[in-house]
Amino acid sequence: MVEQREHFVVRFAGEGGQGVVTAAEMLAQAASQVGYYIQTFATFPSQILGGPTWTQARVATARVFSPGDELDILVAFNKEAYDTHRSEVRNGGVIVFDSAQFTPENEAASIGLPFDELAKKTGNARAANMVVLGALTRLVNWEPGFMEQFIIKRFTRNRPDDESIIKANIEALHLGRKAAGDTELQVGQLAPPQKPEGIQVLMKGNEAISVGAMAAGMDFYVGYPISPATPILLFMERNLYGPGKYVYQSSSEIESINAILGAGYAGKKAMTATAGPGFSLMAEGLGLAWMAEIPLVVVDVQRGGPATGLPTKTEQSDLNLALHPAHGDVNLPVLAPGTVEECFWAAIRAVAWAERYQGPVIILSEMMLAERSENIPKPDLSKIKIENRLIYKGNGNSGNGASNVYLRYKENELQPMSIPGGPGAYVANGSEHDEFGDTTHRPHHHVRLTERRFGKLRLLESDNFERVNPNHNIAVVPWGGSKGPAWEAYGHLEKAKVPVSWFYTMELNPLPPKMLEELKKKDLVLVPELNYQGQFASYLRSLGVKAETINQYTGLPFQVKELVHRITEKVNAASKKKVTA
Amino acid sequence: MTNKNPEYDFKWCPGCGDFGVRRAIEWAFKDRAVKTQQSVENNVVVAGIGCSGNLVHLVEGPQPYGIHGIHGRTLPIAFGIKLGRPDLNVVVVAGDGDFLSIGAEHIGPQAQRNLNVTAVIMDNGVYGLTKGQSSPTTSFGTVTNSTPFGKIEGKVKAIEHFLALGVSFVGSGFSGKPRELANLITKAMEHPGFAIVQVQSPCVTYNDTYDYLKGDPKKGIAPALYDVPKNHDASDWDAAFKLARAPGVPIGIIYQAPGSVPMEKRIDEIKAKAKPQSPQELLDAYVIR
Numbered sequence: 001m002v003e004q005r006e007h008f009v010v011r012f013a014g015e016g017g018q019g020v021v022t023a024a025e026m027l028a029q030a031a032s033q034v035g036y037y038i039q040t041f042a043t044f045p046s047q048i049l050g051g052p053t054w055t056q057a058r059v060a061t062a063r064v065f066s067p068g069d070e071l072d073i074l075v076a077f078n079k080e081a082y083d084t085h086r087s088e089v090r091n092g093g094v095i096v097f098d099s100a101q102f103t104p105e106n107e108a109a110s111i112g113l114p115f116d117e118l119a120k121k122t123g124n125a126r127a128a129n130m131v132v133l134g135a136l137t138r139l140v141n142w143e144p145g146f147m148e149q150f151i152i153k154r155f156t157r158n159r160p161d162d163e164s165i166i167k168a169n170i171e172a173l174h175l176g177r178k179a180a181g182d183t184e185l186q187v188g189q190l191a192p193p194q195k196p197e198g199i200q201v202l203m204k205g206n207e208a209i210s211v212g213a214m215a216a217g218m219d220f221y222v223g224y225p226i227s228p229a230t231p232i233l234l235f236m237e238r239n240l241y242g243p244g245k246y247v248y249q250s251s252s253e254i255e256s257i258n259a260i261l262g263a264g265y266a267g268k269k270a271m272t273a274t275a276g277p278g279f280s281l282m283a284e285g286l287g288l289a290w291m292a293e294i295p296l297v298v299v300d301v302q303r304g305g306p307a308t309g310l311p312t313k314t315e316q317s318d319l320n321l322a323l324h325p326a327h328g329d330v331n332l333p334v335l336a337p338g339t340v341e342e343c344f345w346a347a348i349r350a351v352a353w354a355e356r357y358q359g360p361v362i363i364l365s366e367m368m369l370a371e372r373s374e375n376i377p378k379p380d381l382s383k384i385k386i387e388n389r390l391i392y393k394g395n396g397n398s399g400n401g402a403s404n405v406y407l408r409y410k411e412n413e414l415q416p417m418s419i420p421g422g423p424g425a426y427v428a429n430g431s432e433h434d435e436f437g438d439t440t441h442r443p444h445h446h447v448r449l450t451e452r453r454f455g456k457l458r459l460l461e462s463d464n465f466e467r468v469n470p471n472h473n474i475a476v477v478p479w480g481g482s483k484g485p486a487w488e489a490y491g492h493l494e495k496a497k498v499p500v501s502w503f504y505t506m507e508l509n510p511l512p513p514k515m516l517e518e519l520k521k522k523d524l525v526l527v528p529e530l531n532y533q534g535q536f537a538s539y540l541r542s543l544g545v546k547a548e549t550i551n552q553y554t555g556l557p558f559q560v561k562e563l564v565h566r567i568t569e570k571v572n573a574a575s576k577k578k579v580t581a
Numbered sequence: 582m583t584n585k586n587p588e589y590d591f592k593w594c595p596g597c598g599d600f601g602v603r604r605a606i607e608w609a610f611k612d613r614a615v616k617t618q619q620s621v622e623n624n625v626v627v628a629g630i631g632c633s634g635n636l637v638h639l640v641e642g643p644q645p646y647g648i649h650g651i652h653g654r655t656l657p658i659a660f661g662i663k664l665g666r667p668d669l670n671v672v673v674v675a676g677d678g679d680f681l682s683i684g685a686e687h688i689g690p691q692a693q694r695n696l697n698v699t700a701v702i703m704d705n706g707v708y709g710l711t712k713g714q715s716s717p718t719t720s721f722g723t724v725t726n727s728t729p730f731g732k733i734e735g736k737v738k739a740i741e742h743f744l745a746l747g748v749s750f751v752g753s754g755f756s757g758k759p760r761e762l763a764n765l766i767t768k769a770m771e772h773p774g775f776a777i778v779q780v781q782s783p784c785v786t787y788n789d790t791y792d793y794l795k796g797d798p799k800k801g802i803a804p805a806l807y808d809v810p811k812n813h814d815a816s817d818w819d820a821a822f823k824l825a826r827a828p829g830v831p832i833g834i835i836y837q838a839p840g841s842v843p844m845e846k847r848i849d850e851i852k853a854k855a856k857p858q859s860p861q862e863l864l865d866a867y868v869i870r
Contacts, residue, residue: 262661427647
């Protein structure tokens with residue numbers, strides 16, 4: 001009796017350039033096309049060619065939130081990959097290896113295939129990936145039609161050689177299937193797909209942020225290449241065209257931030273994207289945007305830090321910097337999406353926030369979201385409420401010599417902004433200023449304007465947060481990309497009747513006030529996060545929440561089982577303490 | 582500001598060269614308003630940090646827009662304004678410290694882009710606002726409070742530097758002749774591309790160079806300033822470089838690249854090649870079919 005499975009996890013591991021990334025992408029596309037849910041995870045070395053690379057794909061009959069802890073199938077393109085990843089294969093899992101490269105010893109549940117040799121038999125050496133996909137889809141008893149349909153769709157490109165490429169790939173698929181079938185190995189029967197309702201899109205986090213920002217009306221992008229944010233620059237360089245839209249690759253992140261500052265001041269909805277090192281360089285510019293009240297959006301796709309750190313690994317260690325990127329009294333709004341779908345909506349909200357409160361907004365994304373493919377419901381763009389800053393329409397000085405008419409910094413919260421070329425000339429000033437924008441050092445101005453800058457944050461407060469079983473004394477509150485594994489862990493905790501609540505928001509600053517109020521009442525708030533210092537827990541403590549971090553800093557995301565274990569331990573310890581007290 | 586603001590806290594020293602530069606910029610804006618029939622509010626002044634940057638607050642008469650940003654970053658801010666709003670006339674005002682020291686990295690990229698802005702650099706050879714430290718244009722061996730035993734480095738030769746980086750309009754002016762300076766700034770603003778006007782604008786407190794520039798027959802000092810010779814061919818880069826290397830300070834247009842194509846024109850050409858898709862079309866490309 002073959003075990004019925006609701007999901008399976010496959011990892012492709014090898015050398016960069018061997019097709020490791022393409023194989024996972026193809027599997028994601030094929031699976032999502034027939035109605036399975038998919039989530040991938042990718043990690044590469046920071047070099048152009050070669051180096052140990054691996055990708056993971058999880059295919060499921062219902063929505064999944066993490067790339068999966070244990071491997072059902074490991075596809076090892078070389079011996080090093082096998083040695084590194086073997087321990088993560090579950091009992092009953094199967095190893096598919098390239099027998100032209102190596103043969104593992106004492107490995108009963110394994111299938112050796114000469115990937116390239118089999119591909120060459122089809123007359124198309126580039127079909128090696130299809131040999132692999134054939135083998136592994138046979139291991140979960142996928143009907144061959146699924147992959148065949150995918151091959152036909154993928155390679156129908158209106159080119160003369162379409163037909164021969166399709167034929168070779170289908171042949172390669174069956175060669176792989178047959179080789180796997182001959183071994184009679186199985187990792188279970190994957191249940192038939194349950195097609196999600198409504199139209200779905202398959203996107204990566206960086207793509208979701210890019211499309212989201214454009215849908216929100218972002219019309220000015222200047223950026224500098226840096227892993228893992230470069231795909232956003234490339235997207236904009238291909239797509240941000242049309243009347244009034246501008247894109248440019250800058251000469252540094254210092255130039256990027258100051259360019260979008262100039263554009264935001266001049267009336268554009270301006271954005272840049274970067275990662276840790278670039279974000280550090282933007283510090284002074286972000287302080288100016290806060291001081292002079294200039295709308296702009298900076299996306300920080302976090303990677304491992306500090307300094308050059310781990311350019312291609314994932315970490316959530318830029319929160320402190322995002323909240324307080326510059327010297328002086330500065331506290332920036334921060335949105336940290338937790339899924340690919342939230343990346344889209346975070347971009348929409350960030351552009352809206354910048355316009356609404358007339359200042360800089362940070363999106364904290366992460367490498368694991370940026371490079372993750374996930375099927376999500378197609379966002380309905382007609383439901384997006386595009387926000388535009390209030391614009392001054394008075395007489396200003398209109399070049400007639402009467403000045404000091406428009407008072408940019410008069411009100412205690414904010415007021416319509418004048419735009420260069422129109423009425424209301426003023427100086428957007430990074431020195432402390434009075435209502436005109438003129439430099440002043442007098443205490444009453446510094447007091448009033450400091451309070452004005454902080455007061456405006458109230459305009460961003462919302463009720464956008466998740467709460468599940470809110471009445472327990474202990475709550476789990478993850479942030480950003482750790483939401484996924486934490487949410488799966490929470491499912492296990494619920495089943496095990498561990499008394500713990502769930503709260504979550506992508507609006508890290510300002511936090512939804514009602515959520516903060518509820519968290520303040522908890523005896524303990526546990527924060528899963530990927531950094532050493534427990535940055536979000538520390539931030540929550542500063543707001544009066546009894547928060548403790550559950551952290552990890554390997555450069556990889558949390559495993560679900562680890563979170564279940566660590567949260568349960570903390571909850572048990574806290575309950576025991578309560579009883580003895 | 583046109584109306585005096587009693588709470589405004591900044592003043593230039595009496596006799597500061599920057600007064601003349603301010604007057605020249607006001608005149609250039611007025612001339613431009615008449616010529617283009619556009620309001621002065623079509624101009625944006627991007628100011629650096631230092632005595633010179635305060636010019637943005639001290640403009641009298643019809644007010645341009647202004648942004649008083651951070652040290653050394655006038656060009657990137659101007660780049661953002663001009664890229665996003667090619668309809669605006671953008672003028673950078675900064676000193677030798679801001680522009681040639683901390684901000685020097687930005688000159689090359691803008692020269693290559695041929696960013697269509699005008700930078701008016703007030704060169705006084707000293708950090709004035711921080712009270713008298715050596716700057717990139719302070720001469721070798723000069724004693725200042727940060728170089729008590731004399732400056733260790735040689736002077737940055739600004740005009741040669743700009744020419745070498747490919748700046749398409751390089752002018753040299755003097756704050757003591759504001760009408761001539763206004764005309765030079767007007768020509769720089771009319772130039773379709775990146776224009777830098779390097780202005781000798783003495784600091785009377787820390788580095789008074791009036792005698793050196795204008796000369797003083799009583800003291801037997803010959804003037805360093807002289808008008809660019811009538812027979813100088815400003816479209817000839819080699820001639821411009823030679824002029825820049827000659828002794829003294831020539832006043833006028835040193836170089837103006839013939840056939841200069843500004844950044845915004847090149848961008849229009851690129852835009853004509855692209856086939857823009859709406860956000861809806863971009864999103865549709867990800868639909869699972």
